[in-house]
Amino acid sequence: MTDEAMSEMSARRRFGLGGVPAQFGLAIIIAAFWAVFAWRAPGFLSPFNLFSVGRALAVDIVIxxxxxxxxxTGGMNLSVGSIGVCAVMTGGYLMQTLALPVPVAIFGALGLGAALGWLNGFVIARSGVSAFIITLASANLYSGAMLILTKAVPLNSLPMEVGAFGxxxxxxxxxxxxVIALAVGLVLFVFYRHSVLGRQILAAGANARAAKMxxxxxxRVITISHALSGLLAATxxxxxxxxxxxxxxxxGGEDxxxxxxxxxxxxxxxxxxxxxxxAGTMLGALLVTTIRSGLLVLQIGNYWLQLYLGVILLLAVLVDRYRALYQERRGIPMR
Amino acid sequence: MLSIRGLVRCSALLGLVLFAGAAVASDNKIALIPGGPHPYFKPWEQAAADAKKDFGIAAVDFKVPSDWKLNLQTELIESLVAQGYKGFGIFPGDAVGINSTLSELKGNGIPSIALAGCAQDPTDAAFCLGTDVYRSAYLGTKELIKAMGGKGNVVHLAGLLVDPNTTLRVKAVETAVAESNGAVKLLQTVADTDSQEAADQKINALLAAQKDEIGGMIATGYIPSVVASKSLRTLGDKRIKFIGIDDDPIVLDAIKDGFVSGTMAQNPYGQGYIAAYVLDLLASGTCTVKADAPWIKTPQTTRFIDSGTLVINTANLTSYKDDLKKVTGDIQSKFKTTYLTCK
Incomplete structure (x- = not known):
């Protein structure tokens, strides 16, 4: 696939139906939820709640x-949570048990996340087995190894500055x-939009055969994508x-x-x-965090929350399917 | 001049105001939050309602996270802070992980108590009120050994391995067994039986494979206690002695019919009732926690209060609730002078 073709394709994909940016509708929905929650639940806009929502949102965005x-790449990573918890325990071990400086420990934990992701990608690329199966297996493998090595004992004597930062x-x-989550988003935006590797990843995901030709x-790009996924999970x-x-x-884990x-x-x-x-991922995470917090503040969320999130995911998948069919009918290039 | 009718109206209004003042002595909103849905915490609901009425607190609510996940519990707590709740009695979803939330609560001037399970020190929970799990498991094992005639093989049905309380219970059972000087042997510790499915599979497999070798079993978790009671009834085996935990009707019926020797009662009602009372005092700013109170030290915390435990057997099957209420009343009536400094 040529760079021109990829440019044209990504330009068309940035817009949803009728030339309106795909995320515009999502932003409107989020604004509507914020208005409703602010109106119906006075505590929703309290500084305490806004800070809590922002902090939960940061983690959700990076996940x-x-x-x-x-x-x-057209795959998926079911071991996101397992890689996350492996990085958590490695970071804790390096900081607490080995008493390494915090930046070194963070670097080590991120390195492990990238390595575990790379392993996923390597096995997927070499074996040709679907990412679903490989990452389902590795999710259990990584979690099990972490439990064996740590004996499920939490590490709670980390340097004070770690908790203070949170x-x-x-x-x-x-x-x-x-702020970190937004910075990561900016880096990813530049990576996928302006780097050769980023565009190669999208090309391989759109049509692996055509990309290969x-x-x-x-x-290689599948392996790198999974390494990136592991790095982000560790983050x-x-x-x-x-x-x-x-x-x-x-x-982490299945949560x-x-x-x-x-x-x-x-x-x-x-x-x-x-x-x-x-940007859409950030907005998607914001919508989920908003709904979760809003329903809780309205005191209707405890048992309904999972149901709402499931319904929202189902609707999003159906919309995604509809969007694909629409593009097919209108002759917009498909993956 | 004020007419008779006006006088009556004024008196009625004054009476209403005074009544309202007496009915709600404090405007605090208190929440009791378990780690997730579990039948153990059900008495907290009644305790919350009773404490609200008895101590004139504006609101005492029992709020349950939808699942046993720390993030769901912390999100629930944060949403309740946003709604103006001023005190929290919390069963930590994770003994370590809950501490950052407790510090933030303290930072916002909101007191919290670890309830039924402790937060790991260093913690900003005012104190921990719960069953002394080590003592309960130790006494239960002693009771079991007595029921077995002082000899035989014991199996310990324990809860989640990642729960620090499980480690304490395992140690307590081992200590009680060791004190028999070899007359009693700990055959096996079957852990992670704190879900219905796991308990069913593990306990039934154990009984199928080793029934004849087992002289007695002790369960230190609610679900294995219920499952083992059912299994022993199904087997029709009264030879294997069994000590459970908590007062589920299935366990109590099995005690009545002789399939179970006894069960270790905890005091969840008392935990909820006392916590609401103390949180109201702390949130009002009228009392602070004494540093030099007679706290019990446990491996998790240096500020522990035992909410009471006793053995239920055929002798006190009908009266144990009164005994627990007496324990609750005793702790509550002495709490202010023993553990608090009040203005």
């Missing part, structure tokens, strides 16, 4: 990015974790460590699976690969 990186408030309202090293893990001020084996798909899919990243929506 969404981790899944988005795998979706870009509690820090910029201008009394904004968590620095949210155009000279794209498909196996989310380290953000959780900062939030909790401790490294716990109970975080991250639903939010990892909700953000990118709601934001317009197709499950079939070939395109990513960085």
């Amino acid at each position: 969404g990015f981790a899944q988005m990186a795998a979706l870009a 509690k820090m408030k910029i201008a009394g309202l904004v968590s620095p974790l949210l 155009s000279g794209v090293p498909v196996d 989310a893990g380290m953000m959780v460590v900062a939030h909790l001020g401790a490294a716990m084996p109970a975080v 991250w699976l639903l939010p990892s798909f909700l953000g990118p899919v709601l934001g317009g990243t197709p499950l079939s690969g070939g395109a990513v929506a960085v």
Whole structure:
């Protein structure tokens, strides 16, 4: 696939039906939810709640990015949570047991996340088995290994600055974790839009065979995408460590699976690969976090929450399917 | 001049105002939050309602996270803070992970108590009120050994391995067994039986394979206690002695019919009732927690209060609830002077 073709395709995909940006509708829905929650639940806009929402959003955004990186290739990563918790415990071990400086420990944890993701990608590319099967297996493998090595003992004597960073408030309202998530988003946006490797990943995800014939090293970009996914999952893990001020084996895991798909899919990243929506993933995560917080503040969320999130994911998938059919009928190039 | 009718109206209004003042002595909103849905916490609901009425608190609510996940619990707590709740009694979804939330609560001037399970020190929970799990498991094992005639093989049905309380219970059972000087042997510790499915599979497999070798079993979790009671009834085996935990009707019926020797009662009602009372005092700013109170030290915290435990057997099957209420009343009536400094 030529660069011109990819440019044209990605330009058309950035817009949804009728030339309106795909994320515009999502932004309107989010604004409507904020208006309703602010009206019906006075505590929703309290500084405490806004800070809490922002901090939870930061982690959800990066978890969404981790899944988005795998979706870009037309695959998926079911081991996002397992890689996250492995990074959490590794970071904690390096900081607490080996007493390494915090930046070194973070670097080590992120490195492990990237390595575990790379392993996923390597096996997928070499074996030709679907990402679903490989990452389902590796999710259990990584979690099991983590439990064996750590004996499920949490590490709660991390350096004070780790927990302090998670509690820090910029201008009394904004968590620095949210700033990190936005910065990661910016880097990903530039990567997918302006780098050769980013465009090769999208090309391989859109049509692996065509990409291969155009000279794209498909196996390599799949491996790199999964390494990126692992790196982002580890980043989310380290953000959780900062939030909790401790490294716990109970975080991540299956709990991250639903939010990892909700953000990118709601934001317009197709499950079939070939395109990513960085800003959309952030908006998707914002919608989910907004609904979760709003329903809780309205005191109707406890048992209904999972149901709402499931319905929203189902609707997003159906919309994604409709969008694909619409593009097919209108002759817009498909993946 | 004020007419008789006007006087009556004024008196009625004054009476209403005074009544309202007496009915709601404090405007605090208190929440009791378990780690997730579990039958153990059901008495907290009644305790919340009773404490609201008895102590004139504006609101005492029992709020349950939809699942046993720390993030769901912390999100629920954060949403309740946004709604103006001023005190929290919390069963930590994770003994370590809950601490960052407790610090943030404290930072916002909101007191919290770890309830039924402790947060790991260092913690900003005012204290931990719960069953002394080590003591309960130790006494239960002693009771079991007595029921077995002082000899035989014991199996321990334990809860989640990742729960620090499980480690304490395992140690307690091992200690009680060791004190028999070899007359009693710990055959096996079957862990992670704290879900219905896992408990069903593990306990039934155990009984199918090793029934004849087992002289007694002790369960230190609610679900294995119920499952083992059912299994022993199904087997019709009264030879294997069994000590359970908590007072599920299935366990109590099995005690009545002789399939179970006894069960270790905890005091969840008392935990909820006392916590609401104390949180109201702390949130009002009228009382603070004494540093030099007679706290019990546990491996998790240096500020622990035992909410009471006793053995239920055929002798006190009908009266144990009164005994627990007496324990609750005793702790509550002495709490202010023993553990708090009040203006």
